[in-house]
Amino acid sequence: MGSTINTPVGTTETLVLNMGPQHPSTHGVLRLVLELDGETVVRARPEIGYLHTGIEKNCEALTYSQAITLTDRIDYLAPLSNNLGYCLAVEKLLGLEVPKRAQYIRVLLTELTRIASHLVWLGTHAHELGAMSVFLYCFREREEIMKIFEYVSGQRMMTSYFRIGGLALEPPPGWLEMVDRFVRIFPARMQEYEDLLTENRIWQMRTKGVGHLRADDAIALGVTGPTLRGSGVAYDVRKAFPYSSYEEFDFRVCTRPEGDCYARYLVRLDEMRESLNIIRQVLERNLHEGPFRAEAPGVIPPSREKMKTEMEALIYHFKIFTEGFSPPPGEVYQTIESPRGELGVYVASDGSPRPFRVHFRAPSFVNLQALPRLVEGRLLADVVACIGTIDIVLGEVDR
Amino acid sequence: MTLFEAYPLLLVALVKTGILLFLALTAVAYLSWFERKVVGHIQSRLGPYRVGPHGLLQPLADGLKFLFKEGVEPQGADRLVYYLAPFLALSLALSGLAVIPFGPAEIEIFGVRTTLAVAEVELGLLFLFAITALGVYGVALAGWASNSKYALMGGLRSSAQMISYEISLTLSVIGVVLLAGSFNLREIVAAQQGYWFGAVPRWFLLPQLVGFLCYFTSAIAETNRAPFDLPEAETELVAGFHTEYSSFQFAMFFMAEYTAMVIASCLATLLFLGGWESPLPTTGAFAWTVYLPTVVLGGGGALLLVDALRHHRGFARGVLALLGALLGGAAWAVAQPMILPLVQGPFWFLTKVFLLLFVYVWVRGTLPRFRYDKLMAFGWKVLLPVATLNALVTALVVLLRESGGLAGVLR
Numbered sequence: 001m002g003s004t005i006n007t008p009v010g011t012t013e014t015l016v017l018n019m020g021p022q023h024p025s026t027h028g029v030l031r032l033v034l035e036l037d038g039e040t041v042v043r044a045r046p047e048i049g050y051l052h053t054g055i056e057k058n059c060e061a062l063t064y065s066q067a068i069t070l071t072d073r074i075d076y077l078a079p080l081s082n083n084l085g086y087c088l089a090v091e092k093l094l095g096l097e098v099p100k101r102a103q104y105i106r107v108l109l110t111e112l113t114r115i116a117s118h119l120v121w122l123g124t125h126a127h128e129l130g131a132m133s134v135f136l137y138c139f140r141e142r143e144e145i146m147k148i149f150e151y152v153s154g155q156r157m158m159t160s161y162f163r164i165g166g167l168a169l170e171p172p173p174g175w176l177e178m179v180d181r182f183v184r185i186f187p188a189r190m191q192e193y194e195d196l197l198t199e200n201r202i203w204q205m206r207t208k209g210v211g212h213l214r215a216d217d218a219i220a221l222g223v224t225g226p227t228l229r230g231s232g233v234a235y236d237v238r239k240a241f242p243y244s245s246y247e248e249f250d251f252r253v254c255t256r257p258e259g260d261c262y263a264r265y266l267v268r269l270d271e272m273r274e275s276l277n278i279i280r281q282v283l284e285r286n287l288h289e290g291p292f293r294a295e296a297p298g299v300i301p302p303s304r305e306k307m308k309t310e311m312e313a314l315i316y317h318f319k320i321f322t323e324g325f326s327p328p329p330g331e332v333y334q335t336i337e338s339p340r341g342e343l344g345v346y347v348a349s350d351g352s353p354r355p356f357r358v359h360f361r362a363p364s365f366v367n368l369q370a371l372p373r374l375v376e377g378r379l380l381a382d383v384v385a386c387i388g389t390i391d392i393v394l395g396e397v398d399r
Numbered sequence: 400m401t402l403f404e405a406y407p408l409l410l411v412a413l414v415k416t417g418i419l420l421f422l423a424l425t426a427v428a429y430l431s432w433f434e435r436k437v438v439g440h441i442q443s444r445l446g447p448y449r450v451g452p453h454g455l456l457q458p459l460a461d462g463l464k465f466l467f468k469e470g471v472e473p474q475g476a477d478r479l480v481y482y483l484a485p486f487l488a489l490s491l492a493l494s495g496l497a498v499i500p501f502g503p504a505e506i507e508i509f510g511v512r513t514t515l516a517v518a519e520v521e522l523g524l525l526f527l528f529a530i531t532a533l534g535v536y537g538v539a540l541a542g543w544a545s546n547s548k549y550a551l552m553g554g555l556r557s558s559a560q561m562i563s564y565e566i567s568l569t570l571s572v573i574g575v576v577l578l579a580g581s582f583n584l585r586e587i588v589a590a591q592q593g594y595w596f597g598a599v600p601r602w603f604l605l606p607q608l609v610g611f612l613c614y615f616t617s618a619i620a621e622t623n624r625a626p627f628d629l630p631e632a633e634t635e636l637v638a639g640f641h642t643e644y645s646s647f648q649f650a651m652f653f654m655a656e657y658t659a660m661v662i663a664s665c666l667a668t669l670l671f672l673g674g675w676e677s678p679l680p681t682t683g684a685f686a687w688t689v690y691l692p693t694v695v696l697g698g699g700g701a702l703l704l705v706d707a708l709r710h711h712r713g714f715a716r717g718v719l720a721l722l723g724a725l726l727g728g729a730a731w732a733v734a735q736p737m738i739l740p741l742v743q744g745p746f747w748f749l750t751k752v753f754l755l756l757f758v759y760v761w762v763r764g765t766l767p768r769f770r771y772d773k774l775m776a777f778g779w780k781v782l783l784p785v786a787t788l789n790a791l792v793t794a795l796v797v798l799l800r801e802s803g804g805l806a807g808v809l810r
Contacts, residue, residue, distance in 0.1 A: 017548050039552070039771055130626060130768025136442040202626055202767045380552070381770045 028394030063324030166293025225341025324353030488537025502744025553639025675744035700726030
């Protein structure tokens with residue numbers, strides 16, 4: 001990883017092609033150095049670092065609450081998943097119990113995030129293989145989800161809606177109806193994508209048997225998420241290490257044994273259906289009553305009313321927003337299932353109001369390691385299909 | 400005595416070339432508008448709508464933009480070839496249009512009677528194939544001269560693709576040539592005159608359905624259009640052979656591609672869809688169909704006028720009203736007894752070409768792209784055998800028919 005390919009000038013039959021960092025289908029600024037023999041890829045080396053934002057280091061300069069806004073920007077297609085991972089980690093550090101209602105709403109919104117993220121994946125992947133219309137259909141449905149996010153949190157993408165101990169705000173009235181409407185229309189829309197792709201001969205030709213990843217290879221490379229499940233390994237953090245009350249919901253871990261691009265495509269489609277299934281179950285719970293964040297004086301901002309009537313609450317409010325809160329010294333590691341795979345958040349505290357170290361185990365970064373394995377020996381056109389199905393977000397790869 | 404007095408046909412040819420070039424380039428420009436609109440609506444969006452009403456002035460704006468952009472020449476490019484390639488691509492594509500007859504009628508320009516084609520070539524079909532086959536030079540040279548890896552790979556891909564599909568393209572029309580017994584485009588159309596059972600047109604579409612499907616598929620590949628648009632596969636090779644081209648040189652490639660599309664559709668119309676023959680008999684119960692051009696033009700004009708009332712900006716209103724009035728005037732003109740028979744041919748011809756162009760766009764909005772190796776496999780292992788088989792079966796049938804059955808052949 002990271003070493004460029006050097007071939008002696010004028011002595012080889014191969015051609016070194018720089019794919020990216022500016023290229024229509026490298027999902028941002030991935031640079032791929034390819035050694036080609038005709039159209040066949042002999043070697044492939046991903047070069048990363050073009051979107052390094054220093055988010056992990058920046059977290060050390062902010063208070064625990066302030067750092068949430070940075071997590072949105074790691075995997076910018078699934079901001080709420082990052083929020084959730086980080087908040088769960090800090091809550092673990094504090095030993096904080098989040099009210100059930102907030103947990104359910106978190107589940108609902110992260111599953112919506114999963115659908116939105118998979119929609120972007122499907123759209124871009126299909127576009128890269130030449131099916132232009134699917135891209136716009138996917139973005140049409142994603143827009144509905146973005147509207148829900150905007151209505152609930154005030155922001156379409158960088159929501160920062162999950163806060164330590166619960167949610168940022170009481171969700172506005174009528175938002176559940178919006179979710180309900182989406183849940184009702186979405187299955188028919190998914191059928192539209194499937195009509196265009198699943199049985200399409202050209203689509204199958206482009207994805208079946210392409211980018212094969214064996215299960216043991218996938219495990220050895222640390223690949224997680226739909227990319228791993230497409231190789232037949234039924235590993236899902238939501239089942240293996242449930243968090244945020246996922247154990248209360250009934251859902252399937254979608255797998256396919258084939259391990260090719262088509263399998264990964266089907267897994268993600270199935271996952272969208274399962275997410276919808278989870279959302280339906282959440283909607284049956286009581287989401288209208290109950291606190292939307294935990295009671296923890298000194299850590300979680302008190303309600304407006306308390307602040308105006310209680311001296312202590314006023315002091316805590318002031319302290320939380322000026323210097324922040326100080327968790328006990330120690331370190332925690334929390335994993336969640338982000339749309340891309342296992343997102344791990346490591347937070348170390350030295351007892352000060354700012355984290356000593358924050359690290360994200362980014363699934364995109366790890367999954368990208370599998371790319372050379374997928375494309376070497378295959379055709380140039382398959383590179384595009386493979387980048388598409390491992391579904392990387394460069395913001396997350398470089399952080 | 401001037402040159403034109405000595406050679407009156409030269410003047411006629413020049414006038415016709417001028418008119419055809421103007422019409423063809425306008426058509427090509429508006430084809431891009433049409434494609435963007437149709438694909439836009441397929442994808443549940445609007446397409447261009449900012450420049451002029453319904454984006455009707457978009458092609459004009461695009462053309463101006465291309466003219467004023469700086470043409471960048473990559474370092475290390477082969478200058479002569481680099482500038483020659485787009486010129487070659489466009490001029491070859493346009494010269495193909497010269498031999499296409501747009502209608503049967505003769506018209507009179509400056510006292511000279513002439514036909515609705517720039518050139519009447521006895522072997523029109525062969526000439527067309529020869530010219531379109533040369534089109535590969537523009538692409539291959541552009542890819543080579545750009546001194547860019549993406550362009551080189553795009554150029555290689557498309558040379559291979561165009562040459563491969565050229566073969567099935569040619570083989571797929573052998574059936575038609577055998578049935579018509581001629582390479583002359585007018586004679587091929589003449590062979591499709593008449594109706595079966597008094598209502599089903601005797602087009603070669605039915606007896607040569609396999610040939611038509613082979614032809615249209617190969618034509619899509621030959622013109623580098625989706626789903627065979629590998630040479631310019633945006634998401635793999637950036638822009639393929641024209642990656643390095645900008646400004647009007649890019650526009651020339653663009654126009655060449657669209658002209659190739661038009662030619663392929665014209666040829667399909669002439670060979671399989673009866674050219675300018677009406678799909679309905681113009682006698683008896685269907686005699687009213689001679690007024691269809693009037694109805695279509697008048698209806699279009701009326702729609703535009705109604706639409707003009709819906710627009711609020713004066714400019715948009717003016718443009719729409721003007722276009723509506725022009726179409727209305729044209730509708731009136733084509734209903735005149737003197738012109739009526741003249742427009743029948745071109746009307747049906749252009750309608751069929753337009754439908755085929757719509758299919759081109761429709762396919763682009765629906766299908767994913769082939770992969771390079773699969774494309775070659777499809778061309779050589781599926782299309783070529785099918786086209787060959789079709790030609791052989793047709794030859795056998797023609798032989799049997801002409802020699803009066805099996806006994807005649809054996810004798």
